[in-house]
Amino acid sequence: MAQPQGLLYSKEHEWAKVEGDVATVGITDYAQQSLGDIVFVELPKVGAKVDQGGNVGVVESVKAVSDLFTPLSGEVVEVNTALEDDPSLVNREPFGGGWMFKIKVSGDLSSQRSKLLDASSYEALIRESEH
Amino acid sequence: MVNESAERQTALYDEHLALGARMVPFGGFEMPVQYEGILKEHDAVRKRAGLFDLSHMAQYFFTGAGVGEWLDALTVNKVVTMKPRQARYNVFTNERGGAHDDVIIYRLDDERWLVVVNAGNAAKMLAYLQERLPSGITFTSKHGTNANIAIQGPLSQQLLAPFVDVELADLKYYTCMECRVDGVASIVARTGYTGEDGFEIFVEGEAAPRIWRKLLDAGRDDGVVACGLGARDVLRLEAGMALYGHELSEEITPLQAGLAWVVKFDKPSFVGKEALQGQAQADQFSRIVGVKAVQGPPLREGYVVKHDGLPLGEVRSGAPSPTVGANIGTALIAKQAAAPGTSVTVEIRAREYPAEIVALPFYKRAAS
Numbered sequence: 001m002a003q004p005q006g007l008l009y010s011k012e013h014e015w016a017k018v019e020g021d022v023a024t025v026g027i028t029d030y031a032q033q034s035l036g037d038i039v040f041v042e043l044p045k046v047g048a049k050v051d052q053g054g055n056v057g058v059v060e061s062v063k064a065v066s067d068l069f070t071p072l073s074g075e076v077v078e079v080n081t082a083l084e085d086d087p088s089l090v091n092r093e094p095f096g097g098g099w100m101f102k103i104k105v106s107g108d109l110s111s112q113r114s115k116l117l118d119a120s121s122y123e124a125l126i127r128e129s130e131h
Numbered sequence: 132m133v134n135e136s137a138e139r140q141t142a143l144y145d146e147h148l149a150l151g152a153r154m155v156p157f158g159g160f161e162m163p164v165q166y167e168g169i170l171k172e173h174d175a176v177r178k179r180a181g182l183f184d185l186s187h188m189a190q191y192f193f194t195g196a197g198v199g200e201w202l203d204a205l206t207v208n209k210v211v212t213m214k215p216r217q218a219r220y221n222v223f224t225n226e227r228g229g230a231h232d233d234v235i236i237y238r239l240d241d242e243r244w245l246v247v248v249n250a251g252n253a254a255k256m257l258a259y260l261q262e263r264l265p266s267g268i269t270f271t272s273k274h275g276t277n278a279n280i281a282i283q284g285p286l287s288q289q290l291l292a293p294f295v296d297v298e299l300a301d302l303k304y305y306t307c308m309e310c311r312v313d314g315v316a317s318i319v320a321r322t323g324y325t326g327e328d329g330f331e332i333f334v335e336g337e338a339a340p341r342i343w344r345k346l347l348d349a350g351r352d353d354g355v356v357a358c359g360l361g362a363r364d365v366l367r368l369e370a371g372m373a374l375y376g377h378e379l380s381e382e383i384t385p386l387q388a389g390l391a392w393v394v395k396f397d398k399p400s401f402v403g404k405e406a407l408q409g410q411a412q413a414d415q416f417s418r419i420v421g422v423k424a425v426q427g428p429p430l431r432e433g434y435v436v437k438h439d440g441l442p443l444g445e446v447r448s449g450a451p452s453p454t455v456g457a458n459i460g461t462a463l464i465a466k467q468a469a470a471p472g473t474s475v476t477v478e479i480r481a482r483e484y485p486a487e488i489v490a491l492p493f494y495k496r497a498a499s
Contacts, residue, residue: 036153036361037170039451040428042480058480060429062169062451063361 003028004095008113009122010053010071015095016116018105023072026099027059027090030126035061038090042068043079043101050076050103052112057100059090072112074103141186142278142336146343150357158250160187163359172362173453176325180284181358182346189253190277190333191260193244195268202236202246204401205263207385207394213238218305218322222393223256224403228384228410232256233375235322237307245307245318245333247279249375278339282346283329283358283366285496290350291330294342295319302330313342324363326370326494365450368459371421371492377432377447378419378461386410387463388419389491419447420469421491422460424477427484430460435478436486438468446477454494464488 007015013031016023032038040060050056050070057068079101083089090098105112117125138156147154152163163184165172175181193202199211208221217238223231232252237245248256253274264270282291292299297310299319307320315338323329334342347357364374371389373379379388386394386407394407410416424430430449435442444464452459468475471490476483 036165037168042428058428062365062429063164065428065431 003119003122005119008116010116012069014071016071021105022102023105024099024102027094029094032091032094037062038087041083041087044076046076046079048076071116072103072105073107074105076101077104078102139275141184142339143184143343146340157360158187162187165359165361166357169361170453172356172358173365175354175356176284176327176358176366177454179354180282180286180290180350181356183281183358183363185279185281187250188279189248189274191246192271193268194242196242197265198244198268201265203398209395210236215240216306218307218320222385225381226403228403228406229381230379233379237320276336278334278336280332280343281323283323283325283327285328286353287329290355313345324372325366327496368448368450369452369454369494374448387416415466417463417465418469419461420464421489421493422462423487423489424458425485428479429458430477436462436464437476443468459493
C-alpha cells in the first residue's frame with residue numbers, strides 16, 4: 001500500500017507530521033494491522049521530555065503489549081485523549097483520528113530527520129519484512 | 132504451499148492460508164490465531180456461530196472391556212459410570228494431585244472410547260498412557276491424521292443440522308453420536324470451550340477441508356466466520372474454563388483450579404487421591420479466582436496481585452472482555468484474599484491499578 005506522502009517514518013513503524021516546530025506522531029497502518037485489535041494505549045504525559053528513539057508509552061492489542069517509541073526529540077505538548085475511550089481509532093484511522101501525541105521538536109532537526117525514512121523508503125522496509 | 136517451519140500442519144492448513152489467517156506455532160502445529168480479527172471472531176461466536184480448527188488436539192482411541200477401570204485409576208472423575216455416548220470432563224493427575232492434562236473423555240459404546248488431549252501435552256500423555264496400557268486394551272492415536280472442526284455459537288445447530296444424517300436436536304449437551312457428516316463417517320459431540328451451544332466434529336483429515344468449506348459457505352449469509360485461537364482464549368476465559376498451563380498444571384491441582392466438582396473422592400483409589408484429600412482437608416491452598424479490573428490496562432499473565440498492599444497472588448490469564456465490558460483475568464491467590472468482592476490491586480508496569488475478585492464464570496449463556 002502507498003504510504004501517505006509528506007510524513008517521516010521510523011523503523012519502529014511510527015509516523016511524524018512536522019508542521020513548524022510541532023510534530024504529530026502516530027503508528028502506521030502496517031503497525032496497526034500487525035498488532036490487530038488495539039484495546040489500550042498508554043501515552044506519555046503532557047510536559048514530558050522525550051528523546052528520539054526512546055520508549056514513551058505502550059500500545060496493547062488483545063494478545064500483546066508493544067512499546068511505543070518517539071521518532072523525534074522534544075517536549076510532549078498534547079496527547080490524543082480520544083484513545084482512552086476508543087483505542088480502536090488507531091486501527092480505523094492510523095494516520096488520522098488515531099494520532100497519538102504531539103511534541104514541540106527540539107535539538108538538531110536535520111540530524112534527527114536523517115535517522116528517519118521517507119514514504120518510499122518506508123514502503124521498501126515493509127516489503128522486505130513481508131518476505 | 133511450502134511450510135518452512137518445523138511445526139506440523141493440520142488438514143485445514145491450506146484453508147487457513149486461503150482465508151488470510153495469521154498463523155502461529157502452537158502445540159507443535161501451525162495454527163490460526165486470527166483471521167479478520169479477534170474481536171470480530173469473538174462477536175460472531177457469541178451472537179451467531181464460528182468455526183474452529185481444533186485438529187492440533189490429540190485424539191486417542193481405546194478399545195477393550197477394561198478401559199473404564201483403567202482410566203478411573205488415572206483420573207479424578209468417574210469414568211466407569213459413563214454411559215455409551217456420554218462425554219465427561221476429567222483430569223489426569225500426578226502423585227501430588229497436580230494435573231498432567233485436562234481432557235474430555237467420550238464413551239462411544241461399551242468398549243470404545245475417545246480421549247481428547249491438549250496438543251501441548253500430547254507427547255507427555257502419549258508416553259504416560261503407553262507405559263501404563265494394560266494388555267486387553269488396544270490404543271490407536273489419530274493425532275495429526277484425524278481432524279476436529281468445532282462449531283460454536285447460537286446458530287450452531289441450524290448450521291450443522293443439514294449436513295448430518297441424524298437428528299441433531301436429540302444430541303444433548305455432553306453427549307456424542309457416531310454419524311455421517313456430509314456423508315463421511317464422523318463422531319459429533321455437543322461439547323465445546325466457549326460457553327456457547329456448539330459441536331465438535333471428529334473426522335478423518337482428508338474429509339475436513341470439504342466439510343469446513345461447506346459449513347463456511349452455508350453460514351456466510353448469517354455471519355458465520357472462521358475463528359482462531361485468539362478468540363478461543365477470550366471466549367473460554369469469559370466462560371470460566373481452565374487453560375492447562377495457566378489455571379491447571381503439574382503444580383496447580385484441580386482443587387486449586389476450582390474443579391472440586393470434577394474430583395470424586397468416593398472412587399476407591401486414583402493417582403493423587405491422598406494428596407488431594409490432604410489438600411482439601413487442610414483447606415489452606417491458594418486458589419484460582421476471577422479478577423475484574425476497575426480501570427487501566429488489560430490484565431496479563433504474571434502481573435502481581437496485591438491485597439492490603441501485600442503481594443498475595445499473580446495473574447494466570449488475562450484479556451479484554453467484550454462480553455463483560457472490562458479487562459478480566461484469573462489469578463492464583465492466597466485463600467485470605469480469594470473471596471468474591473475482595474478489593475485488590477494489580478501491579479502493571481510499576482503502577483497499582485484497582486481490581487475486584489469475582490466468582491467464575493464471568494459469562495453464562497442464557498438458558499434455552
